[in-house]
Amino acid sequence: MKRILLTTTFLLLLMGVASAQADSAAPSPPAPPTGVKAVDKPNDHGHAVNISWDMSPDDGKGANSVVTYDVFRWIPAYMDSVAQIRAGLSGIRDTINILDRANRKWSVLEEHLTGDSAKLANDSVVAAQRIPQLRADLKRFRQVLASAVERLPEAHKTYPENGSWRRVGTVPAGQGKYSNVGSKEYEEPDYLPDFSDFYYRVDAVGVVSTTRSSSEVSAPVHSSGQWFNTGRTTVLVFVLAFGFLTVLFVRKARAGHDLYVRPLAGIDAVDDAIGRATEMGRPILYLLGAGTAADIATIASFTILARVSKKVAEYQTTLIVPCYDPIVMSIAQDIVKTGYSDAGRPDAYKEDMVFFITQSQFAYVAAVNGIMIRDLPATNLYMGKFYAESLIFAETGALAGSIQIAGTDEVAQLPFFVVACDYTLIGEELFAASAYLGREPLLLGTLKAQDYAKAAVLLLAIVGLLAVNVGHEANVEWLMKFKELFKVID
Amino acid sequence: MRRQLPFILVFAFGLFMIFQYFVPHESSERAYEFLLDWTTIIGIFALAVGIWSLVSVTIEKIKLRKPAWQYSFFTLAGLFLMILFGFTAKVDGHWGFHFYTSEGLQNPMFRSFFDYILTPIQATMFSMLAFFIASAAYRAFRARNVLATLLLIAALIMMMRFNPFLGPVGPLFEKTANWLLNVPSLAANRAIIIGIGLGMVATALKVILGIERGYMGK
């Protein structure tokens, strides 16, 4: 059925093409594109060339209009030999895989089989004896390929001898640029060697693919990798500015300048909550969230845990830290251990204070729910990354009568914590919390840096807004482009 | 040295990751790919530490007869049974221990445990949110002060969309709800995200520069 369909489609297409040809008896080809330029693709790891051209004067006009532009590159014949070596290489690799798999399967079963299947099994086991030989071949081929690839730039120098033009890409009419991007791995078929003379040509193609005209050949171009991505200069400026601000304020703080910070209710509540737990003789539950050590929110949570564990040790209260991620658990164990020894009570630290449960989201929730209901912690601290479990924790905690303080940077979960917890650190407040808790001037200094950065944001937003609006009204091009400074080009 | 080396490592790798972003060259790209692979591999070793922690804490619980200790046997049983299934399979009519191929993951019992134990419990835990969202709404949406009232009114407007008895004012709620989702939410989320971005950048910088050392026990 499918085949019939395909054939019919194909025939119909042919008919269409034929009738189109009949209609416009031998159309003349469109005028060729001009000014073909090839340059190394900027800000990349090499192995790519950008080609641009002035469109054919016939583009978008009348009967002999351009339908597509075909981009051609001159490819030395030597490139084909390299491709053959490459094909041989992948052939050997496939053979090894097939033989290996068959051997594994049949060698187990060989003795249970009879007749034809036994023969088949035996054959494949025998064939598998070739594997070591094949592996040696593979290694040899790799060496040959590596040395062949090294000679590619040389082969490109022979232009226009010993080579041919080959189409590398097609773009629809109305466009004047194309990127010829190749792979950086020389074992891939689309590998494009760096530092080789590439010549490009662009054809304007009419409705019928045979009506075409070629442009002049571009000047030779090399592709190569760059050491700095100019598209990311603005980011670098921000990195340096922010780094400078931080260092500046930390130095100031060191010099003993007094820094004001506004009170945060959630932070003040932490101290009270630890005291409350001590009075009630119940433990404190600290959750680091479902994030991994790769999340900055988790790292921020570590710094809070460091302060909390020290205080907990001083107050001689129990701490429970069930973990979702094993690396997070390892780090948290170190933190709590140090917190206890800093408080002068290393003997009070127990290995089962910080423990791993599972990496499955809801299994973790189920277990933590159990802890909340059975151990009845006086205070629950939720700091870090939380997902759908946020509301389950907060409601179960409320059921158990615990005081709850949450902090997360997960915007979607903030509403649930705000609604169901007693105190919530919203977004940035989570990252500021450790500085608040520690009251170390050094860390408070970084808060000041953050504030200056925010002031800069406000200023930039207002300036940018003015620029965009004035630019829009007065139609000034560069003002309207102001906001593009903040767009990062990849 | 013993105390300093970790911070030197943090500084070196942190700085490298920042600067590799600006270097598109092949060598920087390769180093970046390696580093990402490494972290996942180390993560698996950590998982072994994690499983060890789970097992030892569970056994401790049984030994010390802590609350609900009897149930800890089910944790151990589930753990070892599932690991057993994960490494055994029936290949071509023969059951066997398959440590050397991942056929274990195709073991019908491994799959059934996933389909009939893990999946239903997971989905049910998730669906408990329907109950909790109701109890949280009852408990917290009270007009105590301005902020709580705003929270309450916005939530009510959103939920009114599902009230079939509103008659002609129904579309008004619909419109207001859409506006709330598209306009003030956009502004608030943007402000929160800019703050979070800054907080993260500052925290990362503090960690790399060694200003914040709390995460490694000082």
Added chain:
Amino acid sequence: MTEALVVTGTNLGVVISLALIAGGVIWLLVRSLKGKEVERRVIFGFVLIAVSAPILFPITFHEQISPVVKAVFDKIESLPAGSTVAISFDFDPAMAPEVQPMANAFTRHCFAKGHKVVFLSIWATGQSLLTSTLDTVVRREFPEKRERIDWVNLGYKAGNQGVLNVIVSDLRKMYPTDVNAVPLDSIPMLAEVKAFRDLSLILAVGGGFPGPKEWVLYVGDPGNVPIAAGAAAVTAPQLYPYYPRQLIGILGGIKSAAEYESAMVDKYPQFDSVDKPGLRMMGPQTLAHMVIMMFIIIGNIVFFRSKRMRSQL
């Protein structure tokens, strides 16, 4: 109040569960006036009943049709009988529970008005969902409608917005035949339709890329064809900027589907007996939302009463 609630079938279960909820709420209201808190298990119980009852017994609510949805309904109504309309199935099974009810309702509406329908899909995954609509709606409910005379299935074509770009000016270039390899020139209902710009209306059902937005940009605007969208709830807000100039109307999420089904039943009572997934899925939602809202109100009454009682003491 009675008008909005349509109890299909005088089911005892419906009466009991509704009475249970209504009675319970009144009891709680009375208690709340005395400043008594509601225990959380009571809330849980109400949620359970509110969600369970509409699943077990068919309780549906009449949905007030909103203007964005009504615009689509009115457009199909106002076209002269025999107009050619296209319905595009641009979604996957994950999105289907939300948007397939819309596609089905559109199909019924078009056939009820006597329009001719062109079915197609620009999502590979849309093809099988299109087939299921053809089997469950077209062939079963409208056996008198003949394929290729009253409706045609063009099937799926790869190429995303590229397909749209072509069919707006030349349908046969992209679709030389329908899905059964019958050349378009031998299909009577398409004799007048050379391109999609010749259509009276296009109903783009989907929510991802390519979706209604691409239909607007590549077909609606250049070809000057009216387009209406059916989209998943999460993507619908992104379509609002196109309404009403470039999109004549938008159905967003299961609620809109339910509204459309309600409007259909009002106009064509014969569709009362067919499955209405939109309305069916709205039952638990409506009841649960009502219950939660009631509890918020009760909570506030308790709060203010107990505050007053305390100040009186």
Added chain:
Amino acid sequence: MKRSTYIVMAVMALLFAVSWYFKAATYHGNVMSPLVAGFMITLAAFLTLAIISFVYQDNPFYKFAEHLFVGISAAFWMCQSFWSTIVGNLIPRISTGLSKYFGQPYRDEPWNFVYWLPVILGILLLLRLSSKIGWVSRWALAFIVGTTAGLSFIRYLRSDFMEQISSTMVPLLAAGNSGESLLSNITLSATGPFVAMLTNWVIFLGVICGIVYFFFSKEHTGLFGRASRVGIWILMITFGAAFGYTVMGRITLLVGRLTFLYKDWLGLIS
């Protein structure tokens, strides 16, 4: 245990057996034997009920489901990551012998030796189980914290910070991209340029006030304090709206679970 506990247990066991029998008798699939299928479906239903019962109060059935769930899920993730990362990614790069043992094609690539480094760091991490030289595990942790801090530093500076600032810069006088002059056609149509402009203003001022709320080192008094007050109002409205919007999704989840119980298990609805 109390006598009533035994009675409840016995009733549950009986119900379980009845369900097992009926589900096995009515099983029509051919994936597994009816006896196993009946057991598994009953078990899934039993576990669903056990978990839901937690909203009433903690009970032995929930405890059972919870503990079983933890054990099985931990093992599930262990098996999965063992095969995908250790066998799939690491072994084919570091040893021909081991990859042959695991039946993985050896990936003979230059630079493979660098994969020994994470192995060494991983082993250092394992050493934390020893109390004497456990401190070396910090080197591995330092490596992870360092790389991720550097990576996040750039990522968030770019996407959460710079991109958000640039999207705040929108035309406030002219309406978006339509290019029409504002004063020539003031309408109150929901999509008209006037409303669009108003929307842009609300968003802009909302962002400004929101950012002001997050200032730590300046006292929130005077005009600054008022802006911060507006900021927290907008945050609260947003949180309320998000909460109300989410109710729909959570109800859908419960509908899904109850449909499983009523339809797949009890067969009450078709």
